[in-house]
Amino acid sequence: MNRIELLITTENAGQRLDRALRDAAPDLSRAALQKAVLAGHCLVDGLPASRPDAKTRPGQRVVLQLPRAESALTAEEGHLELLWRDADLVVCNKPAGLTVHPCPSCPEHTLVQRLLGRFPQLAQLDGLRPGIVHRLDKDTSGLLLVALTEPSRLALSAAFARREVRKEYLALVSGLPPERGECREALGRHPTAKIKMAVLPEARGGKPAHTAWTRLWHTPDKRVSLLAVRIHTGRTHQIRVHLAHLGHPLLGDRLYAPAPVRDLAPRQMLHAWRLAFTHPGSGEEMRFACPPPEDMPLAALAACRRMRRLVITGNPGSGKSALTGRLAVQGLPTVSADALVADLYAPGGEAAAWLERRCGGKVLAKDGGVDKTVLLAAMRADPLLRRDVEETVHALVRIAIENFWREQEAAGAPLAVAEVPLYFECGWQNIFSPKPLSVGVHCPLPRRLRRIMDSRGWSEEKAAALEAWQWPEARKEAACDLLVDNSGPPEALENAARALSAELERIGRDEEAAQRRRLEELWR
Incomplete structure (x- = not known):
């Protein structure tokens, strides 16, 4: 619509000019009509009218000639969905x-x-x-x-x-x-x-x-x-x-x-x-x-995609350290809870200093480090000491493992391994976030005890005592996410380590695919 003509009657007299025009041309905005009036495109009884707010009178003839719109925009080609x-x-x-x-x-x-x-x-x-x-x-x-x-x-x-x-x-x-x-x-x-x-x-x-x-x-x-x-x-x-x-x-x-x-x-x-x-x-x-x-x-x-945290655990003599070592050879960063404990017990270590205060130096060797044999005997004789040692040392080890994982993730490692013999006994399966994947190393009890006594020179009594302090083998293995069988010769563990790495890659792919399906279902 480029031309609007109207006769002001007694019914619409007294209105503003722009409102009367708006009623005659409802398809046009009042702002556009006001702009046209101000630009001099409106005649009232043949004379120019430039005030949109002017009051109309009966009998007036109003003509508005709208200029043809000229866009300052240039059309462009481009994809439109x-x-x-x-x-x-x-x-x-x-x-x-x-x-x-x-x-x-x-x-x-x-x-x-x-x-x-x-x-x-x-x-x-x-x-x-x-x-x-x-x-x-x-x-x-x-x-x-x-x-x-x-x-x-x-x-x-x-x-x-x-x-x-x-x-x-x-x-x-x-x-x-x-x-x-x-x-x-x-x-x-x-x-x-x-x-x-x-x-x-x-x-x-x-x-x-x-x-x-x-x-x-x-x-x-x-x-x-x-x-x-x-x-x-x-x-x-x-x-x-x-x-x-x-x-x-x-x-x-x-x-x-x-x-x-x-x-x-x-x-x-x-x-x-x-x-x-x-x-x-x-x-x-x-x-x-x-x-x-x-x-x-x-x-x-x-x-x-967070760095995968992996825990290797198992009962004494199962081959946890052997499996962890083979994963390290594959290039994975690893840490051992036992090695962390050794550092804590070494001369000047935090646990050694604490035990000196707790026991008055009775469990320390001449160099200031912890005499593990003496400490083990004292813990077996004093359940309260055992509880205090476990709570203190386990807390220090947990912090060190968390720091290790955090540092490895910051460095961009896709996977980092912690060997933790007492992972479940400490209740750590509900502590770390993101939650690690736990891998249990299986080996029958008779073979495990023989390995311990042969490699470490422990007595059967000492080996049995440490076994008793841990979860029963069946319970611990049932709590693990994955199991690696180490009941065979050493070369079999090498193959098991490679199979574990492949399984971890498959789990990662499956988890990502499952997450993608969940997302796509939301907007399907």
């Missing part, structure tokens, strides 16, 4: 990295210019954002609704203003938020960093904002979670700011996440997943869903 299109609107899947509309920092190569290349009728709409009724940040992917006509734009903009359009996002965040939650903190422009938004009281310019979420998934170690986020208001950066404020910033967010979280993904892990609205023309309820691009599940799976 369309989920819906009709005469009124388009629903598209915006890729991450694409700006929605031109701005001073990005005057071209935007989604709007691609849309203009596919839908030239958008050139009839005013401004640099023709048809855009809401927006997504450049690095946010997902569903975007675009109006193709002015009536549709007005109707959809009004629906957004009335909060009748339902938008839901997928967000990959740091940490483990509650299963359900919300944030109602007001948001405003950051007081010092102008490109950022911030939680800001309404008294200081903040505007009401409401974000709610449901947790859909988390990594086994609970370091990263996937949320379905519903926004009830549409403030700039709303999801990013609210979640960062709660201590759960988005992975990859260059503005609001600390460096360790920022570096977990190539862009902010936010995807507009679901969209529901009433069609402005037909009144039909429209619902759309769109799975995230591959970078989001890849980032989630990468967050699952």
Whole structure:
């Protein structure tokens, strides 16, 4: 519609000129009509009228000649993934990295210019954002609704203003938020960093904002979670700011996440997943869903890939050290609880110093180290001493093992091995996080006792006493995740070590495949 003619009657007399024109041309926005009047395109009784707020009188003849819209935008070729299109609107899947509309920092190569290349009728709409009724940040992917006509734009903009359009996002965040939650903190422009938004009281310019979420998934170690986020208001950066404020910033967010979280993904892990609205023309309820691009599940799976922690355990003489040594030959970093204890008992060691205070030097050798034979006899005679020694030494060993694993993971090791004879007896199967995979080494009791007495010179009584302090062999092996048989000759253990490495690789592949299936089921 380029020309509007109307006669002012007694029914519409007294109205503002722009309102009378709006009633005559409901497909046009009042702002566009005001702009045309101010530009001198309106005649009242043949004379120019330049005041949109002028009161109309009965009998007046009003003619508005609208200039033909000339878009300052240049249409561009480019990929568009369309989920819906009709005469009124388009629903598209915006890729991450694409700006929605031109701005001073990005005057071209935007989604709007691609849309203009596919839908030239958008050139009839005013401004640099023709048809855009809401927006997504450049690095946010997902569903975007675009109006193709002015009536549709007005109707959809009004629906957004009335909060009748339902938008839901997928967000990959740091940490483990509650299963359900919300944030109602007001948001405003950051007081010092102008490109950022911030939680800001309404008294200081903040505007009401409401974000709610449901947790859909988390990594086994609970370091990263996937949320379905519903926004009830549409403030700039709303999801990013609210979640960062709660201590759960988005992975990859260059503005609001600390460096360790920022570096977990190539862009902010936010995807507009679901969209529901009433069609402005037909009144039909429209619902759309769109799975995230591959970078989001890849980032989630990468967050699952922690260094594998492996515990080798078993009863005395089973061959724990032999298996650990063969894994070390394969290039795996290893640590031995027995070796850590030896360091603690050595002259100047923490346990030696503590035992000197606890026992008055009775269990120390001349060099200041612990005399293990004397200590063992004292522990067998005094259950309270045994308890104190175990609690103190085990705590020191546990800390050393945790530090070893942490250092190896920081160094990028895919797997690190700790040989821990009393892993289950100490209750450590429920202590470490992430939880290690436990491997038990099996060897029949008679053969184990013979090995101990032959290799260490222990008496049968001493070997039996140490055996009695541990879980029964069957119970310990039943608690292990995997078993390695060491009842054969030494060369058989070499093959078993290689088989164990292959089994660990298979377990890793299966775990990742299972996690991928779980993620894909969420947005299927």
